[in-house]
Amino acid sequence: MLSDQGLVLVTGATGSVGRHVVSQLLREGARVRALTRDPKPAGLPPEVDVVRGDLAAPDTLDAVVQGVGAAFLLWRLPDADTAPAVIDRLTKYARRIVFLSSSAIRDDVEKQTGVVARVHADVEHAIENAGREWTFLRPDGFATNALWWWGAQIRRGDVVRWPYGAAAMAPIHEKDIAAVAVRALREEGHQGRKYLLSGPESLTLAEQVKIIGAAIGRPLRFEEISPDAARDQLLAVMPQEIVDVLLGVLARLTAGPAPTTTVVSEITGAPARTFREWARDHAAEFLPQA
Numbered sequence: 472m473l474s475d476q477g478l479v480l481v482t483g484a485t486g487s488v489g490r491h492v493v494s495q496l497l498r499e500g501a502r503v504r505a506l507t508r509d510p511k512p513a514g515l516p517p518e519v520d521v522v523r524g525d526l527a528a529p530d531t532l533d534a535v536v537q538g539v540g541a542a543f544l545l546w547r548l549p550d551a552d553t554a555p556a557v558i559d560r561l562t563k564y565a566r567r568i569v570f571l572s573s574s575a576i577r578d579d580v581e582k583q584t585g586v587v588a589r590v591h592a593d594v595e596h597a598i599e600n601a602g603r604e605w606t607f608l609r610p611d612g613f614a615t616n617a618l619w620w621w622g623a624q625i626r627r628g629d630v631v632r633w634p635y636g637a638a639a640m641a642p643i644h645e646k647d648i649a650a651v652a653v654r655a656l657r658e659e660g661h662q663g664r665k666y667l668l669s670g671p672e673s674l675t676l677a678e679q680v681k682i683i684g685a686a687i688g689r690p691l692r693f694e695e696i697s698p699d700a701a702r703d704q705l706l707a708v709m710p711q712e713i714v715d716v717l718l719g720v721l722a723r724l725t726a727g728p729a730p731t732t733t734v735v736s737e738i739t740g741a742p743a744r745t746f747r748e749w750a751r752d753h754a755a756e757f758l759p760q761a
């Protein structure tokens with residue numbers, strides 16, 4: 472059953488998931504306001520009300536939240552310090568928040584381990600405390616991680632040097648996360664739900680690289696390197712805390728096939744998109760000129 476939430480605020484609107492939340496909402500005739508720290512290069516459709524604001528500076532949101540009926544919230548900050556003040560402002564107007572959280576959270580422990588689980592759990596608590604309608608989307612690894620992890624190497628050549636080739640995950644297409652978000656923003660029946668989202672099939676990292684090779688028409692070779700060698704490589708491009716989380720997660724994922732959920736198809740009514748489909752959608756970004 473559809474419910475009209477009026478104006479929908481989309482945070483992270485210039486990012487991989489948020490862009491699809493915006494376009495899918497527009498396709499359904501919803502009115503959309505998009506938050507960005509820099510409206511100038513936002514590249515969003517003209518019918519979107521693009522506004523400047525920063526989740527790290529809650530004061531910047533006072534005008535942004537006015538008249539908003541529902542919000543898609545994405546939290547890209549290294550801590551949740553400003554979350555209570557942000558949620559407080561949002562819920563002055565928004566009756567409903569759909570939060571892009573993380574599958575790293577464990578509901579059976581009091582204290583989360585790891586920065587990713589901790590930050591997302593703190594934001595979830597701030598939302599629960601606000602007493603409005605909420606839905607938490609807890610996706611497993613994004614398919615777009617492949618671009619982040621291997622994009623530069625694949626644009627340069629045919630070999631991907633990376634650790635834990637046997638690590639398995641069920642990568643989820645960003646369009647599917649967005650599709651679930653839009654259903655939760657627009658329909659009744661998703662309030663108070665925590666949705667564990669995954670792609671349709673478990674694939675090892677080495678298999679994912681092979682699939683990307685097929686999509687770009689150039690066979691790729693996965694060359695396994697040691698976790699220590701990978702640590703040095705990664706520290707050049709990301710903070711130590713994130714490197715630790717990433718390597719820890721990949722090591723754990725070597726235990727066997729990744730579990731998959733059917734939540735995407737149950738909620739959207741369409742099969743979850745495969746990694747092959749994702750690789751075809753993004754093939755151009757793996758080519759040298761990208």
Ligand SMILES: NC(=O)c1ccc[n+]([C@@H]2O[C@H](COP(=O)([O-])OP(=O)(O)OC[C@H]3O[C@@H](n4cnc5c(N)ncnc54)[C@H](OP(=O)(O)O)[C@@H]3O)[C@@H](O)[C@H]2O)c1
Binds near residue numbers: 612
């Ligand atoms: N990668 C995974 O495997 C995975 C798994 C589970 C959950 N997640 C969660 O998914 C989220 C990332 O989603 P994504 O890939 O769509 O993002 P993304 O492509 O990395 O884009 C980040 C977005 O966040 C916005 N942003 C960053 N800092 C901001 C701030 N201080 N104030 C307002 N907006 C800010 C950016 O907007 P502007 O630059 O325009 O301001 C941009 O739109 C993260 O919260 C992550 O924890 C990721």
